Amino acid sequence: MATYDQISLGDxxxxxxxxxxxxVYLFAGITGDLNPAHVDAVAASKGMFQQRIAHGMLSGSFISTVLAMQLPGxxxxxxxxxxxxxxxxxFGDTLTARVEAIEKLEQRRWIKFRxxxxxxxxxxxxxxxxxxIPPQA
Known part of the structure; x- marks a missing residue:
């Protein structure tokens, strides 16, 4: 866990x-997004990627993991x-979500991350x- 004062730009x-x-199937069930591009191999094989793809929001959700568990934490x-x-x-891709502190919003003591x-x-x-909003302490 890191507070506003403990975080530096570039961290x-x-x-x-x-x-x-x-x-993918668990995410589809939780969200209700059963788009065939994600859950139907036959239909997805006829689509633009010729195979199933993971939900974009599943990929994006790993950003939340970093922010909530590591920086700020x-x-x-x-x-x-x-x-x-x-x-x-x-399916089978290994994703790495990364956050980097790029701006400290002093008035509210919030932080902007790339x-x-x-x-x-x-x-x-x-x-x-x-x-x-980073943890207070």
Whole structure:
């Protein structure tokens, strides 16, 4: 856990996970997003990627993992997030979500982070920015 005063610009943290079929099906069940692109191999084989892809929001959710568990850490409050989906995520891809402190919003004592998710080849699959209220102490 890091408070506002303990975080410096450039501080970063990351989390990695390999996406399994189970991850995608559980996410689909929790969210109700049963788009065939994610859960129907036959239908997905006829789509633009010729195979099933993971939900973009599943990939983006790993950013929350980093912010909530590492930097700033437990007690953080997510204020906002932009997400730009840059590339598909396939079953078996290993994703790494990374956050980097890029601005300290002094008036409110909030912090803006650059957020990226890359695959095992280093390709950016999700990018954006998050604003977070760090824990008070």
């Amino acid at each position: 970063s943290a990351s989390f990695s996970k390999t996406i399994s079929e189970t991850d 437990p007690g953080s409050i997510y204020v906002s997030q932009t997400l730009n989906f840059r590339a598909p995520v396939f 957020t990226t998710v890359t695959n095992q080849h280093g390709k950016v699959v999700v990018e954006g920015e998050a604003v977070v």
